[in-house]
Amino acid sequence: MAAESKLAPIRKGLLEFLVLKIVGAKSVYVPDILRQLAGTEFTTQEGTLYPLLSKLRREDLVQYEWKESDAGPPRKYYRLTDTGRAQLAALDEYWNLINRTIANFGH
């Protein structure tokens, strides 16, 4: 499908925004994030998410802490840093602006 090739980069670009949103709502570990995204347009995999989270951590937008789990080894729980929270707010605002702009055209 011709449109698909244009939609894929949009989804890819928005994944980071969405991950910030999810991590911003509450402290989560990767399977939580995958579960929340599963079934949406943004269904993704660990192979994509770990490199992305590593990048976000380097940019000081997220941080993680180890938490013991009932079964298996300790898990990495991610949450936003203050910088991350500020960036999420800015992205949110920009996203709303874009949506309004797009809605205003083509009438």
Place this chain on the structure above:
Amino acid sequence: MQRIATTVRLNRSVLQFDDAAHARLEQYLAESASLLQSDPDPQEILADLEQAVADQCTRRMRPGQTVVTLAELEPALEEIGSVQAPGSATASPPREATPRVLQQFSEGAVISGVCLGLARHFQLDVTLLRVIAVLLLLGTGGAMVLVYLGLMLLMPYAPLQSGGTPVRWLPAKSRAFTEFLRAKLGVDRPGKIAA
């Protein structure tokens, strides 16, 4: 028949793999490592992926099962997916092969292929380069000819492509002339000019 299992430490978990699964695991981790070559922090991501593999395999094992086989590993790797660097294109196509060394191209050349080589190497517009070269030629009162001759001598020629664009008369003559000069000057193999 005896089945030999290998014990593997995956980040914070230790699991046993049979030979086939062990080989597949090594392959996946090597692939991931090579995909993360340009990542500034591959160790962390690899550790996370190892943990993901361990968790996914553990989840798929029957109660009492001690050795991971391909039956658990394959679906686990399928679910984890191959490594995608953030910000890379969807299918992360291999980067366009830029010639590493500065070369002259006889095919499509006007004189010797110096401008064409520079344009391809630095990804510039060849027409623009040629116009600049002509302007410099006029502006420098001919000193540009020496510069061009120098580059002609120094830049190695790209091998001719069989079935490629035919080489025109002047580029063919230039190439022959350059090779003659190089032989005369004893610079048969010009030093490759690195990027």
